Amino acid sequence: MKVKYLKLDKAEGPLIVMNEVEGAVYDEIVEIQMPSERRMGKVVQIDRDKVIIQVFQGTSGISLNDVSVSFTGKPMEIPLSPEILGRVFSGIAVPIDGAGEIYSSKYYNINGRPMNPVARLYPRNYIQTGISSIDGLITLIRGQKLPIFSGDGLPHNQVAAQIVRQARISDEEAGKFAVVFAAMGIKHDEADYFRKVFEEAGVMDRVVMFMNLADDPVVERIITPRCALTAAEYLAFECDMHVLVIMTDITSYCEALREISSAREEVPSRKGYPGYLYSDLASLYERAGMLKDSKGSITQIPILTMPNDDITHPVPDLTGYITEGQIVLNRSLYQMGIYPPINVLPSLSRLMKDGIGKEYTREDHPDVANQVFSAYSRVQEIRALAQVIGEDELSETDKKYMEFGRQFEERFAKQDFEEDRDIFKTLDLMWELLAILPEQELTRIDPSLVKKYLRK
């Protein structure tokens, strides 16, 4: 018979403390029965008979005496079946769309386990997103984790939505496509925006949503991405689906983690975030990938807003160290009216090198991407110079770079929300831009490719 404990010793912020508990299990789920509602929590620390429990819904309304706490002895598990497609769940995987419980005999531990590097399959297939900056220069690979680094007020949601809408999976695999959406601390209108986008794209029946909105309990936010990724792993590795996971906003997630860490009086590291922020984020991001003996894949697009647009802030910084590149949005491009405002220079796709070129996109892709990067970075230097000495004083070559820069932003980076450019169109556009420059500037492209593709 389950033992019930009827007395708490302390309730503060997200934590409750109980004494005289026997045989508590680290990380187990506890049920907290209050007179009018039931809450869940998890054991986060055990010291002799004293147990510290993190309450998902917070301690507001909990009294020290009028409760009954029971220990389940198990870490958090959620039931999963193919029925989850098209459903909406709360941040702790309780259905909130009124369509009833998920019945399944199989329960899955939401913490997951590290993928064995030997079992992994190195991702090599590119996903065409139809966005030139991404396809041409920051190519997304199936099984990759590629976050969007954004700022408040920038159109990261639109970029993510455009990717979801346009991400092309070859026809025979179209039926094996799913989206898992984890909302952490975002606003209601943002959540509604995504729901609308999914409906308009006609993929609503292939989407699983886990919603922890800005006014939902903060501690639940820690659980939300883990439930979402457990669902994604189930769909990818047991149902052989190609799963695109969108997690937004990672910054709110990290703030929730900081809040709990400070409530537990842990030693803080940078900007008050806990020392284990890196490991904790890694336990989410590393759940992307592919397995040798499974047909499915998990591709992650986490979205985070950089506080004060600062890329060295701990959240984008630690994320960048774990993820396989980043797509960086830039405020000044956006103010110039360029959508999507992707600044390609600090952006990067680490897996791109192995997923583009002859067998995947086109033979000229690696060289031409390299050349466009280096030319556009040269543009930045020349612009800085032009600001000092005036554009008229620039050398002829430098003037051509200025023109390259303008056309790059206006014709290549800028594209309509509805516009879906295929990879060949993107590559041809890159050649058109490079044709502006004198040919001897193209030092990063194999001369035979220049001969073949460059049209003056």
Next chain:
Amino acid sequence: MANQGKIININGPVVKAVHMEGFMVREMVMVGEKKLIGEVISLEKDLGTIQVYEETSGLRMGEEVHGTGMPLCVKLGPGIIGNIFDGIERPLSKIYDSGQKFIPEGIGLISIDESKKWDVRILAKPGDMLDSGDVFAVVQETSMVDHKIMVPPGIKGRVTEVAESGSYNIRQTLVALENQGKKYELAMYQEWPVRKPRPVARRMPIEKLLVTGQRVIDTFFPLAKGGTAAIPGGFGTGKTITQHQLAKWSDADIIVYIGCGERGNEMTEVLEDFPKLKDPRTGKPLMDRTVLIANTSNMPVAAREASIYTGITIAEYFRDMGYNVAIMADSTSRWAEALREIAGRLEEMPAEEGYPAYLASRLAAFYERAGYVKNLNGTEGSITVIGAVSPAGGDFSEPVTQATKRIVGAFLALDRELAYARHFPSINWLSSYSGYVPMLGGWFKENVAPDMMALRVKMLRILQEENKLMDIVKLVGEDVLPDDQRVILEISRIIKMGYLQQNAYHPQDSYVPLSRQYRMLKVIERLYDRAYSCVKNGIPLSKIKDEKLFSDIIMMKYNASDEKPGLFQELEERIDRYYDGLESVYKEGAANES
């Protein structure tokens, strides 16, 4: 009966237990019903603090802790090379073969394969006197590595019995020794505690280059066999690619690659690529000399702390056989963060940025296990340690970078600006340094060319000059500089694009032998000397800069190959022809005027 404790406190990877009087500090223990592997880190009266190398979720209050009576050890013997292990030397491929796509906890202490049979050639004869470190048998472990079976440190004696050469597994006794009435039975493996450096006869001076085939490193910031180097850089600056390049092309005999808190896919990439890549010296697959240690960023944090010790102990074992070993740790910052996380859970007083006060001394102790040494058995061997550092926010003033900088001999600073411009390897030539240059001068003279070091200095000076000039250019533009200064800018551009930048994915450019590096430098020098003297003779830069010649020199890195040895000479002749012509035209012009 073995010692037995009882868990009373669980906080992440740190567990405390009572009834721990009989345990020792650093003893390896089995924690709980699942027998999670852990290590005792401190003892106080009957209370012991344990760091656990596996996930502690699901551990229950009151479960037992069993002692093993031994410190954390690794098994050293045939079966290491070509394998991939976790942070405490458990083979990941074996875990995968047992049907585990995800790594579970409680798999127990498994290590190198004990049942596999190896062809052993026994070298010892009855009556031989064997000392610690002496080789008594040899196993051809892979196509590139002869695994020498040595007498473990601390054991010596006269051989009383030997087995016949033949096929054995690592547990079978091969040789029996007797010393002052004590008998020892030696098998193919030995065990060694990871935190204790293996003994050597003495340290030797560092004087040999570790050839990497990477131009910017070999020429400008050379690494030495037995030396240490740090590669710091923010994310996206190419730390991992640089480390992979070094692992692929360094002329070490054995490579130990530790993926410490990094991405799982990167280890998978190595696993997929290395068996296909050929060593440029022997033509054998690179995997045949490589050992991988993987503790990816989502694997337990305490095992991350242990992983670099496991790696360096394996490196020392191969060094003892007389091999040159290079060890790459990517990244030491994650190891330092693991220390910080554990220290935080122990509620130790934090020093800078939350790191424990012993961070610098632990780092120093790790790097000090590098060196060029005379082994106990009289052979010479070396360990070169190359650690990546991932500074928070790309800021090199943070504690791990600073503590590392104090210890290492070479510092290859990766630069975010260069990386954004896709200048790879993004090693900044102004802030990097190598302390091994003075020690390697003789080696370069003997093995490359007498003037190699002079060339190096000349090129660095041009780059430094360019840096100063660029400050002016940024303010007023290039056109206002006098021509002799603009030549510096043009030549620097060639050095940067044609020499410093190196394409890791280009078949000709990924690995460049030293002889070719030298020839390339000579071509650039020739161009500089001739162009500079033309400028001094009053010839305008617009004439001096021949676009075709300049761009061919930049592209020589892609066109040069062993099949076309004449390319450099051809370029030099073209330079001479062009400037001879230019000079004679201008001399005539000058003569006509007067």
